[in-house]
Amino acid sequence: MKALVYTGVETLEYRSVADPVAEKGETLVRIDSVGVCGSDMHAFLGHDDRRPAPLILGHEGAGVTSDGRRVTINPLVTDPKSAASRSGRENLCPSRQIISMPPREGAFAEQVAVPESNLVEIPDHITLEQAALAEPIAVSWHAVRLGLAALHPTDIRCAHVIGGGAIGVAAALSLKAMGAEGVTLSEPNAARAAYLCDTCGIDVVEKPEQSVPLVIDAVGFASTRATACELVCPGGVILHIGLGSAEGGLDIRRITLQEITLIGTYTYTAQDFRDACRAMFEGRLGALDWFETRELSAGFAAFAELRSGKTHAPKIILKP
Structure with missing residues (x-):
């Protein structure tokens, strides 16, 4: 072959x-x-x-x-x-x-x-x-499931995604499918950002207007980890999916003093994969x-x- x-x-x-x-x-x-x-x-x-x-x-x-x-x-x-x-x-x-x-x-x-x-x-x-x-969507579906479950019961289900690659897009779509509100995404490539707005209906912004309970780093570099630490509200959750680099960016002092939960996520369970596929088949993740x-x-x-x-x-x- x-x-x-x-x-x-x-x-x-x-x-x-x-x-x-x-x-x-x-x-x-x-x-x-x-x-x-x-x-x-x-x-x-x-x-x-x-x-x-x-x-x-x-x-x-x-x-x-x-x-x-x-x-x-x-x-x-x-x-x-x-x-x-x-x-x-x-x-x-x-x-x-x-x-x-x-x-x-x-x-x-x-x-x-x-x-x-x-x-x-x-x-x-x-x-x-x-x-x-299905595979990249399942990665994000798994992460979003864990992130929403980790939010405090009084938190609004509002989130910001860092990175407009496939994992970031899938995370934004999964958040919407699971009932999150006020989902935004940041993507530095202007042409990619415009594409995501026009094709996927995703609200792409430079940064959210205020801190949010859930921030998803779908890139995984020191700079994006630093941004996630900056954007998450006290008591909030950071989901780390991206594997761009291994070192730097985490504000450990702020994570500790403001009781921010940091969750690393990897791939998916077999059930998450099946659930992500079902959401795709039912049209809950868009076109x-x-x-x-x-x-x-x-x-x-x-x-x-x-x-x-x-x-x-x-x-x-x-x-x-």
Whole structure:
């Protein structure tokens, strides 16, 4: 089969590789659409030791099984017998794997092998391109669920999201779907900000007019963490999703003195993934049209476009 292979820092090669082999309990999925994630970009730039070259990246996949089912893929593979999995927190399973990290190759390919239990069938009115948005949406759905639950009962369910990439957009849409009010988002790229207003109906602002109970950092750099600490109100909650960098930005003194809750969130539980898919299928997350498509063979150019900030859409989907 053909695949887009990460072969070294800032190097991707579209080439022939061996077909994947489905192990016991696994299914082969012919990939139709696969999104480019920020973690793929981190690997491409050589910033992710968890994804060493050579490796097939990509974990936001949707496609068709050998028996004709249209599916989206939960790429997080866990041990169902672990204590975390048995408690419904599969994302904390100590032996968790994710496609696009060794030992599992990713979905920037014509086929990928995944456990049958990780597949969610999609209804006829959902396209496979839309279905490829399920994974980033599930990341944000999981985070928003935790964040809203952590608010004080007297707090208004009002939130601000930092970052207009796919995770930030999905967070804003998830907040609305879960009943939050006054949801705003900040995005420094003016063209991207305009796109989000026009296409997604998101209220994009430079910063909220006043502090808010819930702030979501969907970027994860020192500067955005500092902004989150500045914007959250006393007793409020900061949700940290982004993995831009590891150090700096947290105002620990303010977090302590004003009893601000900081929650780090990673991926999703199996139930969160299914719930996010259900919200997509029921139309509660909007038109799901905030993507552009490219051929998988042109994947290197797509990465360059994302890196330069030239694309306005939050997500580029590659088509094998």
